[in-house]
Amino acid sequence: xxxxxxxxxxxxxxxxxxxxxxxxxxxxxxxxxxxxxxxxxxxxxxxxxxxxxxxxxxxxxxxxxxxxxxxxxxxxxxxxxxxxxxxxxxxxxxxxxxxxxxxxxxxxxxxxxxxxxxxxxxxxxxxxxxxxxxxxxxxxxxxxxxxxxxxxxxxxxxxxxxxxxxxxxxxxxxxxxxxxxxxxxxxxxxxxxxxxxxxxxxxxxxxxxxxxxxxxxxxxxxxxxxxxxxxxxxxxxxxxxxxxxxxxxxxxxxxxxxxxxxxxxxxxxxxxxxxxxxxxxxxxxxxxxxxxxxxxxxxxxxxxxxxxxxxxxxxxxxxxxxxxxxxxxxxxxxxxxx
Amino acid sequence: xxxxxxxxxxxxxxxxxxxxxxxxxxxxxxxxxxxxxxxxxxxxxxxxxxxxxxxxxxxxxxxxxxxxxxxxxxxxxxxxxxxxxxxxxxxxxxxxxxxxxxxxxxxxxxxxxxxxxxxxxxxxxxxxxxxxxxxxxxxxxxxxxxxxxxxxxxxxxxxxxxxxxxxxxxxxxxxxxxxxxxxxxxxxxxxxxxxxxxxxxxxxxxxxxxxxxxxxxxxxxxxxxxxxxxxxxxxxxxxxxxxxxxxxxxxxxxxxxxxxxxxxxxxxxxxxxxxxxxxxxxxxxxxxxxxxxxxxxxxxxxxxxxxxxxxxxxxxxxxxxxxxxxxxxxxxxxxxxx
Numbered sequence: 001x002x003x004x005x006x007x008x009x010x011x012x013x014x015x016x017x018x019x020x021x022x023x024x025x026x027x028x029x030x031x032x033x034x035x036x037x038x039x040x041x042x043x044x045x046x047x048x049x050x051x052x053x054x055x056x057x058x059x060x061x062x063x064x065x066x067x068x069x070x071x072x073x074x075x076x077x078x079x080x081x082x083x084x085x086x087x088x089x090x091x092x093x094x095x096x097x098x099x100x101x102x103x104x105x106x107x108x109x110x111x112x113x114x115x116x117x118x119x120x121x122x123x124x125x126x127x128x129x130x131x132x133x134x135x136x137x138x139x140x141x142x143x144x145x146x147x148x149x150x151x152x153x154x155x156x157x158x159x160x161x162x163x164x165x166x167x168x169x170x171x172x173x174x175x176x177x178x179x180x181x182x183x184x185x186x187x188x189x190x191x192x193x194x195x196x197x198x199x200x201x202x203x204x205x206x207x208x209x210x211x212x213x214x215x216x217x218x219x220x221x222x223x224x225x226x227x228x229x230x231x232x233x234x235x236x237x238x239x240x241x242x243x244x245x246x247x248x249x250x251x252x253x254x255x256x257x258x259x260x261x262x263x264x265x266x267x268x269x270x271x272x273x274x275x276x277x278x279x280x281x282x283x284x285x286x287x288x289x290x291x292x293x294x295x296x297x298x299x300x301x302x303x304x305x306x307x308x309x310x311x312x313x314x315x316x317x318x319x320x321x322x323x324x325x326x327x328x329x330x331x332x333x334x335x336x337x338x
Numbered sequence: 339x340x341x342x343x344x345x346x347x348x349x350x351x352x353x354x355x356x357x358x359x360x361x362x363x364x365x366x367x368x369x370x371x372x373x374x375x376x377x378x379x380x381x382x383x384x385x386x387x388x389x390x391x392x393x394x395x396x397x398x399x400x401x402x403x404x405x406x407x408x409x410x411x412x413x414x415x416x417x418x419x420x421x422x423x424x425x426x427x428x429x430x431x432x433x434x435x436x437x438x439x440x441x442x443x444x445x446x447x448x449x450x451x452x453x454x455x456x457x458x459x460x461x462x463x464x465x466x467x468x469x470x471x472x473x474x475x476x477x478x479x480x481x482x483x484x485x486x487x488x489x490x491x492x493x494x495x496x497x498x499x500x501x502x503x504x505x506x507x508x509x510x511x512x513x514x515x516x517x518x519x520x521x522x523x524x525x526x527x528x529x530x531x532x533x534x535x536x537x538x539x540x541x542x543x544x545x546x547x548x549x550x551x552x553x554x555x556x557x558x559x560x561x562x563x564x565x566x567x568x569x570x571x572x573x574x575x576x577x578x579x580x581x582x583x584x585x586x587x588x589x590x591x592x593x594x595x596x597x598x599x600x601x602x603x604x605x606x607x608x609x610x611x612x613x614x615x616x617x618x619x620x621x622x623x624x625x626x627x628x629x630x631x632x633x634x635x636x637x638x639x640x641x642x643x644x645x646x647x648x649x650x651x652x653x654x655x656x657x658x659x660x661x662x663x664x665x666x667x668x669x670x671x672x673x674x675x676x
Contacts, residue, residue, distance in 0.1 A: 001382055002467050003466055003468055004467060005418065005467070005468060005469050008442075009442045011467075011468040011469065013342070014467075050658075052659055054506060054655055054656070054659065055659070055661075080343065081527060083446055087428075088653065088655070089427045089428070089653045089655060090425075090427070090447065090449065090651065090652065090653035090656075091447045091651075092651070092653045092655065092656045095530055095636075095651035095664050095666070096651075096656070096661070098529070098530040099530050099664045100530065100531065100532055100534045100664075101529070101530070102529050103349045103529060104346075104527035104528065104529055105527070105528065105529060105530055105666065106446070106448070106455060106458075106459065106527060106668075107446060107447040107448050107455070107651075108444070108445060108446055108447060108668075109423055109428065109429045109446060109447040110444070110445050111428065111445075117444060117445070120444075121444065121459070124462060124463065124466055124468055125462065127466065127468075128340060128341055128462055128465065128466025128467070129340050129341035129349075129352075129466070130341055130343060130345070130349040130462055130465075130466065131343050131349065132343060148655075165349035168415075175453070175592065189442035189443070189444060190438050190442065190443065191436070191439070191440050191441060191442055191443060192436040192438065192439070192443055193438065194437045194438055234611065263470060313428065313429075313430070313433035313434075313445075313572070314428065314430075315426065315427045315428035315430045316427070317392055317427060317430065317486075318392070318428075318430045318434070320669040321389075321390055323393075323434070325504065326433050326434065326437045326438075328433070328443065328445075330444075
């Protein structure tokens with residue numbers, strides 16, 4: 001049986017690649033949240049031993065990659081290919097991580113959808129016979145993001161109620177042709193969707209239409225429905241974006257009701273952690289996947305999920321030039337292990 | 339026959355996908371250079387009818403994509419997938435191009451190696467059976483790059499002799515499972531290579547070691563040698579980087595001599611156009627490929643080339659923090675048409 005394009009935006013894997021191992025690194029605030037017990041490495045040091053936040057972010061990815069190799073009992077040199085990207089300008093978190101490690105690297109920019117994008121491409125690479133294994137990896141850092149996208153932290157700017165809190169964390173997953181673990185059975189590539197939202201402090205609203213478009217395309221292309229999944233989990237819509245997605249689906253006659261979760265609302269306890277609308281950033285969906293979700297799939301508590309990485313494709317320049325915020329969402333269907 | 343991983347960094351396509359169509363858009367200076375006759379669209383307007391250089395860059399990609407569809411006699415909606423990226427922070431050139439066009443999109447960041455990276459991934463997608471066709475696309479713009487990486491243009495900063503001139507241009511190539519045209523037979527994924535160069539005005543030197551590492555890996559993995567190619571063409575090493583690559587190869591006992599060319603030295607006439615060490619940017623290798631090189635391959639004047647996209651993975655932040663410039667290079671082997 002061959003791999004097959006399915007419908008307009010999707011493809012199915014003839015021999016579903018296996019996510020054999022995964023690793024997660026979390027910052028201080030994330031390590032105080034409800035998913036703390038699922039992370040491999042928890043740090044109290046925002047700099048991760050480095051001199052700058054940007055290099056601290058690089059260090060998180062390095063820790064995630066090293067932990068992944070350790071869990072898989074492999075050398076770093078045994079990784080065939082790393083797909084990675086991050087939010088920093090020119091993705092320096094990812095490229096400096098891989099500096100002189102000798103591992104083939106393809107860099108991505110998918111904003112906060114990068115965990116899903118890298119996983120989708122890793123599945124394609126392994127499923128197509130181009131490599132025996134591939135790593136999907138990403139990161140984000142609260143302090144490097146605030147400095148780059150918003151204000152210097154020392155300025156003490158007031159956060160709006162719709163603002164989200166960028167997760168400090170890095171996740172890495174190893175996709176292999178054979179082995180034990182959750183499997184990637186199909187993927188849906190997103191389209192750039194923009195309904196004109198211009199508020200850079202309300203990313204959830206900017207991304208919700210893209211999320212719904214991709215989830216709908218996935219159902220149409222693969223002939224499935226919400227009831228075929230234990231969980232449909234978006235990356236970082238936050239509380240407001242999640243409500244908007246439910247509303248968009250409802251208007252279209254699709255009930256996501258009991259099935260929908262969002263990594264941005266799972267990762268923090270909003271009653272205690274003061275994160276406003278929830279978590280965000282590449283790291284948000286990355287460590288929720290490479291901690292809690294893959295753990296639940298592996299133990300059989302979840303049997304089939306649709307992991308939907310959501311990204312807001314803005315830059316400070318596009319915002320300053322008065323342009324709206326385009327969103328994107330890529331979906332990966334993962335089934336329970338063994 | 340199946341696709342196969344070859345050696346450490348490469349893979350061969352069982353049924354080599356075809357580059358059936360290609361399109362190029364060039365700015366004013368590029369349209370006065372020696373490759374002018376090979377470009378589809380030449381503009382005297384640096385803004386391409388837009389209000390800002392960044393939106394001008396977006397417009398170039400849109401023109402390239404539209405021209406590609408026209409040449410292929412396809413609707414934009416018939417494109418299964420677009421792989422694209424650019425140099426602008428958060429790749430807004432690429433994401434704003436695809437805004438609300440309804441075309442599935444996977445965003446890349448490979449700095450100036452993006453044309454090769456996107457072509458490699460398009461070949462993988464089509465060769466693996468995941469899509470019937472895929473577009474590889476990128477762009478760069480002299481004015482948006484100068485503003486972002488260096489100084490405001492109005493400041494009139496003096497350029498160093500080793501500096502290169504960012505090409506204003508966008509190229510797009512359509513990769514299909516069937517049809518007539520040059521074919522992608524194998525690819526080599528690069529590793530992040532850094533020998534400690536810190537001079538952001540000497541990118542050629544920063545990228546040359548990565549270029550040599552990938553070319554060497556390609557020869558080793560595919561059991562080929564320089565004499566098996568009509569041309570080995572790097573993306574944007576410029577005059578100095580090209581000389582350094584020749585020297586690195588020579589020291590290693592490999593003679594690239596008469597086979598090596600660099601898009602950065604092909605695209606401008608340095609005796610008349612005052613571009614110092616040559617052209618650079620994602621657009622440099624993109625329009626040289628999607629104009630001159632694919633034309634020569636299609637007409638049979640070139641029979642087999644190794645197209646090596648070179649990228650410098652720096653950001654202004656990493657430079658300001660005193661870090662060196664890591665380089666990367668991805669290679670795509672393309673054989674003549676029909």
